[in-house]
Amino acid sequence: xxxxxxxxxxxxxxxxxxxxxxxxxxxxxxxxxxxxxxxxxxxxxxxxxxxxxxxxxxxxxxxxxxxxxxxxxxxxxxxxxxxxxxxxxxxxxxxxxxxxxxxxxxxxxxxxxxxxxxxxxxxxxxxxxxxxxxxxxxxxxxxxxxxxxxxxxxxxxxxxxxxxxxxxxxxxxxxxxxxxxxxxxxxxxxxxxxxxxxxxxxxxxxxxxxxxxxxxxxxxxxxxxxxxxxxxxxxxxxxxxxxxxxxxxxxxxxxxxxxxxxxxxxxxxxxxxxxxxxxxxxxxxxxxxxxxxxxxxxxxxxxxxxxxxxxxxxxxxxxxxxxxxxxxxxxxxxxxxxxxxxxxxxxxxxxxxxxxxxxxxxxxxxxxxxxxxxxxxxxxxxxxxxxxxxxxxxxxxxxxxxxxxxxxxxxxxxxxxxxxxxx
Amino acid sequence: xxxxxxxxxxxxxxxxxxxxxxxxxxxxxxxxxxxxxxxxxxxxxxxxxxxxxxxxxxxxxxxxxxxxxxxxxxxxxxxxxxxxxxxxxxxxxxxxxxxxxxxxxxxxxxxxxxxxxxxxxxxxxxxxxxxxxxxxxxxxxxxxxxxxxxxxxxxxxxxxxxxxxxxxxxxxxxxxxxxxxxxxxxxxxxxxxxxxxxxxxxxxxxxxxxxxxxxxxxxxxxxxxxxxxxxxxxxxxxxxxxxxx
Ligand SMILES: Cc1cc2nc3c(=O)[nH]c(=O)nc-3n(C[C@H](O)[C@H](O)[C@H](O)COP(=O)(O)OP(=O)(O)OC[C@H]3O[C@@H](n4cnc5c(N)ncnc54)[C@H](O)[C@@H]3O)c2cc1C
Ligand SMILES: NC(=O)c1ccc[n+]([C@@H]2O[C@H](COP(=O)([O-])OP(=O)(O)OC[C@H]3O[C@@H](n4cnc5c(N)ncnc54)[C@H](OP(=O)(O)O)[C@@H]3O)[C@@H](O)[C@H]2O)c1
Numbered sequence: 210x211x212x213x214x215x216x217x218x219x220x221x222x223x224x225x226x227x228x229x230x231x232x233x234x235x236x237x238x239x240x241x242x243x244x245x246x247x248x249x250x251x252x253x254x255x256x257x258x259x260x261x262x263x264x265x266x267x268x269x270x271x272x273x274x275x276x277x278x279x280x281x282x283x284x285x286x287x288x289x290x291x292x293x294x295x296x297x298x299x300x301x302x303x304x305x306x307x308x309x310x311x312x313x314x315x316x317x318x319x320x321x322x323x324x325x326x327x328x329x330x331x332x333x334x335x336x337x338x339x340x341x342x343x344x345x346x347x348x349x350x351x352x353x354x355x356x357x358x359x360x361x362x363x364x365x366x367x368x369x370x371x372x373x374x375x376x377x378x379x380x381x382x383x384x385x386x387x388x389x390x391x392x393x394x395x396x397x398x399x400x401x402x403x404x405x406x407x408x409x410x411x412x413x414x415x416x417x418x419x420x421x422x423x424x425x426x427x428x429x430x431x432x433x434x435x436x437x438x439x440x441x442x443x444x445x446x447x448x449x450x451x452x453x454x455x456x457x458x459x460x461x462x463x464x465x466x467x468x469x470x471x472x473x474x475x476x477x478x479x480x481x482x483x484x485x486x487x488x489x490x491x492x493x494x495x496x497x498x499x500x501x502x503x504x505x506x507x508x509x510x511x512x513x514x515x516x517x518x519x520x521x522x523x524x525x526x527x528x529x530x531x532x533x534x535x536x537x538x539x540x541x542x543x544x545x546x547x548x549x550x551x552x553x554x555x556x557x558x559x560x561x562x563x564x565x566x567x568x569x570x571x572x573x574x575x576x577x578x579x580x581x582x583x584x585x586x587x588x589x590x591x592x593x594x595x596x597x598x599x600x601x602x603x604x605x606x607x608x609x610x611x612x613x614x615x616x617x618x619x620x621x622x623x624x625x626x627x628x629x630x631x632x
Numbered sequence: 633x634x635x636x637x638x639x640x641x642x643x644x645x646x647x648x649x650x651x652x653x654x655x656x657x658x659x660x661x662x663x664x665x666x667x668x669x670x671x672x673x674x675x676x677x678x679x680x681x682x683x684x685x686x687x688x689x690x691x692x693x694x695x696x697x698x699x700x701x702x703x704x705x706x707x708x709x710x711x712x713x714x715x716x717x718x719x720x721x722x723x724x725x726x727x728x729x730x731x732x733x734x735x736x737x738x739x740x741x742x743x744x745x746x747x748x749x750x751x752x753x754x755x756x757x758x759x760x761x762x763x764x765x766x767x768x769x770x771x772x773x774x775x776x777x778x779x780x781x782x783x784x785x786x787x788x789x790x791x792x793x794x795x796x797x798x799x800x801x802x803x804x805x806x807x808x809x810x811x812x813x814x815x816x817x818x819x820x821x822x823x824x825x826x827x828x829x830x831x832x833x834x835x836x837x838x839x840x841x842x843x844x845x846x847x848x849x850x851x852x853x854x855x856x857x858x859x860x861x862x863x864x865x866x867x868x869x870x871x872x873x874x875x876x877x
Contacts, residue, residue: 211819213643250642253646253672253674254674254675254678254679255674255675256674257678267671278679
């Protein structure tokens, strides 16, 4: 169900869905025919205080559109994920992280208030310190604590609407991870792309990208082109997304290795949402059957588990070309927030039936042994028993849910798969 | 530009109003739901509207609401050089055949109400000597097609009226812009299967704003629909009895 009036839409809904960019089943109905409220037309800005840097908007507002509004005013959403085609509600339900996780935390660290419809129909203004527990359950709670109607966020003030970016290549995993951590000590935005097919001594070879907002004296006087050159891909199911190809990686690697390509000014849209910018969405139709897998392993356990992930994929001949590796700083504040201090790896996985299930099982074993976690926004195949081992926080979350929604009126395909809900 | 907008709380109207706000136009919103109008007013102020955006209640199904709403708009804006009507309702052919109340409401809002509102705003726009009236009709009004005969009938009547306004008043300084969108992804079409060339509201809004600025009497958007409808208008009756499009 879609419409402008989210308050009305959520009255009888079992779940709210944003732009459907979660790779797994988090935004899918628990059973065919269950009423899911679609928020994407509820996208009005309700207040923008430019002096104090505070935004309040309806939960269906998309990051891409908000950014076009904010950048010209030298403001920015403080945490943005790898695609701009997400809603505020979806960002909060997944407690998303970005390239600045090591310094800025997750989006939840910047939320001032939410307007939330609870399972019993009641609507509450969640504004800490009041409702602290409700907020913590909602951050990363994958929509299971209530329908987010409005969001109030603290914004970042930026010196210019341009990003100054540098790239450097490294020949192996140890070199790459060391560089990533070194860069994160000095730069607000860092990430790396790794050749998932490289093995032996060049296992983990890749490119580290680092960036910061450019100072006015470094930036052109004009604003960068606004991002939305690609058609807004509303109805694209996430499993139809184009995988990152080996071709794209090699292109990036060679470009980064070339002298002179090291430092450049980038439009924020291209820097934060490279996949949106290369138009992968447009070509995605008809190329079904991909999902993603993202895990984090604690820093204490060293780089071993990260190497094991690649070795395991290669041993199983999973056609995964590219992995994104990023260091995390602090924990997310949500009861089920994904980020924790450590190293996170994101992979494209082709959906090839049982083989993919077994690959995910094997990866989860590595992550369980390492004391890590998987990201629910990118998960389709984790088994409930593995999830329990991965999530010591599960019981606390279920307890919070029991208080909020004893009948589990709010549920999703994900909560049926992993949280023991009835469809 | 000093514009009064009816139907800007949602859909294409919302996208168009944001573009007008972003370039600093002065706006006044009319709509049937006052709370929703207020929220949209705040949104448009954030998007850059040059003055606080005023609102007033105006319902296409309640002709007595037209004059007071326009009085309020004129009082707030000082004068009024542009009016945009994107308000309207849709029903599938099946629903409109089945449900007499819905049918009556659709015909009343999209034809009687819309024309009544245009007649109420016409003298005010003529008074400026250089006014623009932009009204959303539809490609559905160009030729009777099996899936949209009732909705199409209301839109055909509306298009006819708008062509008449253009013939009668353009020389006196009223520029009429008749918008004929194809399928656009809004709440109105949610759940329907999108045909080829389905468009996003913002792309449609961009084309409409260009047409308003240029004072073009008719705008098809996306533009390809001009050709599509040209073809469909040339089809023989026998073909129309079969065409499921
Ligand atoms: C190319 C790509 C790159 C990505 N990169 C990153 C990244 O760098 N970092 C990161 O953290 N994530 C990343 N993601 C994941 C994405 O940010 C999350 O899945 C996000 O939740 C998607 O937002 P959405 O609006 O599409 O929500 P949906 O996918 O529609 O929903 C996701 C979850 O949010 C819930 N939800 C949505 N709206 C509401 C609401 N109003 N009230 C209550 N619950 C709601 C849904 O029920 C569901 O559980 C990426 C995804 C893609 C496709
Ligand atoms: N979408 C398409 O594919 C398409 C195709 C061809 C033509 N059109 C036409 O284009 C116009 C805009 O369509 P849309 O898709 O943007 O529609 P929409 O998203 O449904 O928005 C319709 C707007 O009209 C308002 N409205 C409805 N009934 C009203 C009434 N009785 N009095 C006052 N306002 C009323 C609504 O106000 P509330 O917010 O209060 O509901 C809303 O602002 C319509 O005339 C439509 O017929 C659309």
